[in-house]
Amino acid sequence: MNTAELNNFIVTLIYGSLVLLSLLKLTNPLKVNKKANLWFGIFLFLWSTFWLDEILSLITHSVVKVNSILLVAFIQFFTPIAFFFSVLFYTNPSFKFKLSDVKYLILPVLFFVILLIRKTETYESRPDFFETIEVFHISLILFQALFYTGLSYFTIRKHQKKIQQFSANTEGIDLNWLEYIILVLLSVNIVYVVYNLFYNSYSLNLFINLIFLSVIYFVAYYSLKQREIYPVEEKQREELITIEAETEEIKKKLISDDELIRIKNELEKAMAVQKPYLDSELNLIKLSELISVSTHHLSYVINTGFQKNFFQYVNEFRIDHAKKLLKENQKLSILGIAYESGFNSKTSFNTTFKKLTNQTPSEFKNSSGL
Template structure:
């Protein structure tokens, strides 16, 4: 099989995989992250359209340029913003569009005007060339702006979830971050190669890289669990805590110093006697229920009284417990993974990462 034939096969795989993934995300068989999966499904479907020209050309055995159709051009332009909407709903399932959010459609509106103008101007006129430059510039601006905004939103999310969860693996949306970085790198390579070399010789490798990215996307997006796995009222409570920490409202006094000290002592006693941190599903809500205090007050006590977020506070206890197990010769029958589970972690990766961060050693090095 020649490189050209192999490239055609890869193109068909890319398009078919994206369409299938789009249908799966829109159908949402696991019934989680409903709004996020809806928008992500639309994004994937729009993403597949970028290979539609090649697929139809292969089927009809003649060159077809779907991307030059007015509606297709406009819809493809929306791809980055649709991706950003999915990120918004992954990081905040309670997000609602407001009148002010019309700002998201400023660039699409300008792009639509440019498309309409292009169809009223002669293709060989200087004004058409000027419109073409604006056309390409808007595509690049839209792509880079919303890709960057999506990346920053995910990074903020990864910090916010540490306010209420002690095990962030599986809800930190790392896979979306990796997608953004990988596609960004692939596109930069493609643009540079286009400027310096013959672009057709790189198509096979670019398509092969995209196929790998697509299967990565499919695997992690389909296994993504609910980010806020609680009832609507509790979810709103957690999200409001996130917003407070984001705006530093947490510095405002929520309770008196005496009340803070009382809850702080009560919390330390609970952690020492009942060891709730050994529960891998422990979160801010469960701990607040054990203390019979509100989640807002508990978050304030941990943030202000201990100068830590919930993630740091709980995992320091887990690491101290793990260190005892690693030193205990009677526990030698336990593997590193076994000690991780015993200490409240739900994976070896998160255990090793947290252990290394707090002790500057891996669990194996500490044991030796």
């Protein structure tokens, strides 16, 4: 098998994988993150069309340029927008489109106008004008991709801070896999564009397609195992979504100082006696129900009274518990201690332990002379 045949095989895998994955996301058999998966499925299908020319050329054994069709090119332009909308709904399933969101159509309308001009103008009739339009055409595609990629990245980063206000185990709901996809695709596209400016891009096609295929399998693995991020029950979901992302954002006083002290004492008593932090599924809702206060008041008390977010507050108790087990229990493995302390994976345990103690659990155990 020569390089061309290998590249054709990779292209077939890419296209088939994207179409199959898009259908899985659109049908959503597990019925989780419904709106997010709908938009993510649309994104995957639109992404697959970028290899449609090559697939049809392989089938017909002739050069096919479907992507040069005005309607196809226009639809493909929505690919970064579809990705951004999926991120919006992953991070906020209660998001609703408003009239002001018509702003998302500004760039597509401008792009459609440019496509129409490109169809009516030829290089021979007005070469300078045609070249200018071509520059605008490419620039708009790049700007759209970079703009929505950047917007998606910062939306995910904001989400990762926000979920620490209501979840003590953020692994599986922090959307790290989407963040990695953005960074990899951005890097690949930069390399491709730069290489295309100075060299023949065809020689890079096989390498780029192999990377894309790897990314697609990565996407398939993590997107299909992505669990529901927020509670399905609407009232609970709305409560968590409206929790402020960071301590400094809480500007108004929600409760009196006396009430803050009362709730703070109740919380400290519950944590010492009932040890709810040992529950790996503990979240703000469960803890607020335990001490009979609203989620907003409890979040306010933790942020204001302890100067911490929910994630930090709960995991400090877990790490203290883990330290005792590491010193006292010789039978339990590191993974066993992680589970016993309320963590749901060894990775999250090691990461949190290292962050709070500047040591890994193994280093702590060795330094304790055990």
